[in-house]
Amino acid sequence: MDFLRPETLAEALALKAERPDAVPIAGGTDVMVELNFDHRRPPALLDLTRVPELQRWDEGLRIGAGVPYARIIAELGDRLPGLAMASRTVGSPQIRNRGTVGGNLGAASPAGDTHPVLLASDAVVEVASARGSRMIPATEFYLGVKRNALEQDELIVAVHLKPAAGPQQFSKVGTRNAMVIAVCSFAISLFPAEKRVGAAVGSAAPTPRRAREAEEFLASELDFSSPKPLLDSVKREFGELVSRAASPIDDVRGSAAYRKHALAVMARRTLGWAWQELIDGERACA
Amino acid sequence: MRVNLTVNGEQRQADDVWEGESLLYVLRERLGLPGSKNACEQGECGSCTVYLDDVPVCACLVAAGQAQDREVRTVEGLAEGDRLDPVQEAFVEAGAVQCGFCTPGLVVAAHDLLERVPQPSDPEIREALAGNLCRCTGYEKILDAVRLAAARR
Ligand SMILES: Cc1cc2nc3c(=O)[nH]c(=O)nc-3n(C[C@H](O)[C@H](O)[C@H](O)COP(=O)(O)OP(=O)(O)OC[C@H]3O[C@@H](n4cnc5c(N)ncnc54)[C@H](O)[C@@H]3O)c2cc1C
Ligand code: FES
Numbered sequence: 001m002d003f004l005r006p007e008t009l010a011e012a013l014a015l016k017a018e019r020p021d022a023v024p025i026a027g028g029t030d031v032m033v034e035l036n037f038d039h040r041r042p043p044a045l046l047d048l049t050r051v052p053e054l055q056r057w058d059e060g061l062r063i064g065a066g067v068p069y070a071r072i073i074a075e076l077g078d079r080l081p082g083l084a085m086a087s088r089t090v091g092s093p094q095i096r097n098r099g100t101v102g103g104n105l106g107a108a109s110p111a112g113d114t115h116p117v118l119l120a121s122d123a124v125v126e127v128a129s130a131r132g133s134r135m136i137p138a139t140e141f142y143l144g145v146k147r148n149a150l151e152q153d154e155l156i157v158a159v160h161l162k163p164a165a166g167p168q169q170f171s172k173v174g175t176r177n178a179m180v181i182a183v184c185s186f187a188i189s190l191f192p193a194e195k196r197v198g199a200a201v202g203s204a205a206p207t208p209r210r211a212r213e214a215e216e217f218l219a220s221e222l223d224f225s226s227p228k229p230l231l232d233s234v235k236r237e238f239g240e241l242v243s244r245a246a247s248p249i250d251d252v253r254g255s256a257a258y259r260k261h262a263l264a265v266m267a268r269r270t271l272g273w274a275w276q277e278l279i280d281g282e283r284a285c286a
Numbered sequence: 287m288r289v290n291l292t293v294n295g296e297q298r299q300a301d302d303v304w305e306g307e308s309l310l311y312v313l314r315e316r317l318g319l320p321g322s323k324n325a326c327e328q329g330e331c332g333s334c335t336v337y338l339d340d341v342p343v344c345a346c347l348v349a350a351g352q353a354q355d356r357e358v359r360t361v362e363g364l365a366e367g368d369r370l371d372p373v374q375e376a377f378v379e380a381g382a383v384q385c386g387f388c389t390p391g392l393v394v395a396a397h398d399l400l401e402r403v404p405q406p407s408d409p410e411i412r413e414a415l416a417g418n419l420c421r422c423t424g425y426e427k428i429l430d431a432v433r434l435a436a437a438r439r
């Protein structure tokens with residue numbers, strides 16, 4: 001096995017072009033588990049932790065693929081509350097100190113915690129190769145179970161997000177608070193100025209996915225200009241539509257029926273919290 | 287391959303390192319530092335917790351080559367000569383050590399917490415130690431130890 005240690009992004013892309021079989025390693029929290037258990041013996045590892053371009057974010061909220069969760073929580077929590085909430089639920093402090101959004105996207109597990117947030121917040125994934133770079137909307141990034149839109153010679157460079165335009169929520173079901181892979185998860189983003197909603201489910205289909213019908217239903221039902229307490233019937237219908245967007249399976253973590261039920265509950269609750277935040281915000285301004 | 291790194295303030299060199307090897311293996315098997323424990327090799331138990339450039343991480347999930355030119359501090363590096371670190375002392379006094387397998391990882395995690403938050407609340411302690419499993423103590427004595435170490439600061 002070779003251990004490749006690029007010091008710049010250009011060098012990393014050149015190495016990846018030369019050695020498309022090299023497995024990128026960032027925080028290593030997925031890759032090292034596979035190596036330790038002999039589930040994978042790649043011909044080469046491509047260490048990305050020394051590539052400075054991947055370790056920083058800028059004011060335009062272009063977040064380097066190698067920024068660990070702990071820094072997203074500490075440095076970006078005010079502008080990206082949804083992503084910070086999801087990041088807080090990842091693994092443990094040790095895992096959050098190493099694990100990255102780039103790694104979450106690279107692994108493309110349907111259970112990855114950042115995916116529903118990225119979908120609900122219109123994230124765009126910047127990928128690059130020696131041939132040039134591409135901007136891939138999160139909605140087009142997840143192709144199947146642990147499959148993403150990356151070509152063999154490409155690396156994930158950054159995630160582009162906009163500062164939260166309104167309240168955001170993330171919710172995840174698991175057996176305890178720390179160290180759980182989601183049984184299922186849900187993210188919602190309100191865009192009051194545009195009078196629309198982003199909503200997405202995780203760990204409840206072969207890929208994380210947006211709940212489009214649920215989004216459209218809310219956009220038509222919610223009165224963003226003068227937000228008032230929501231009718232239970234609206235919350236219930238939203239929950240139903242979110243649940244219907246999923247196509248979960250039975251597995252060791254939970255049954256399909258449980259996942260459908262839990263998604264409806266999470267959707268109702270998170271909508272309630274997000275909407276209340278909007279009402280409270282209006283009051284505070286009045 | 288060869289890996290050069292600083293461990294507990296000393297420049298160290300490990301030879302014949304397999305490229306897919308973990309930092310934990312290098313520390314234990316190549317550098318003679320068995321303090322960090324190997325229990326799960328999948329980031330779940332925290333018994334291999336070390337500082338990597340001042341940030342606590344699971345050494346089992348760091349590729350050896352990623353530690354090149356970096357600074358590692360293990361549980362062996364906390365005591366000053368024969369004088370235990372106050373966190374270690376508190377663990378002994380509070381009865382937070384039974385079989386001791388989880389202790390090195392917990393001590394490093396608790397040490398980091400108190401560096402960042404000198405007077406942590408109980409929820410803060412629980413959150414900071416959420417990545418460390420103990421099969422013996424039931425955690426109560428471990429919480430006592432962290433409270434004791436905090437009170438003495
Ligand atoms: C104990 C434990 C608990 C965990 N808990 C959670 C959890 O609660 N929620 C969750 O979502 N995940 C969890 N994970 C999984 C993992 O921590 C996350 O998926 C994390 O985001 C991976 O990031 P990383 O930087 O460590 O990735 P790595 O392991 O370095 O890489 C992961 C994958 O992405 C590829 N990759 C990494 N960076 C790039 C890049 N820039 N370009 C192209 N490909 C790239 C790698 O080749 C690999 O295939 C857990 C893992 C462990 C060990
Ligand atoms: S051995 Fe590293 S976390 Fe268990």
Ligand code: FES
Pocket residue numbers: 382383384385386387388389419420421422423
């Ligand atoms: S003292 Fe035995 S595992 Fe903690």
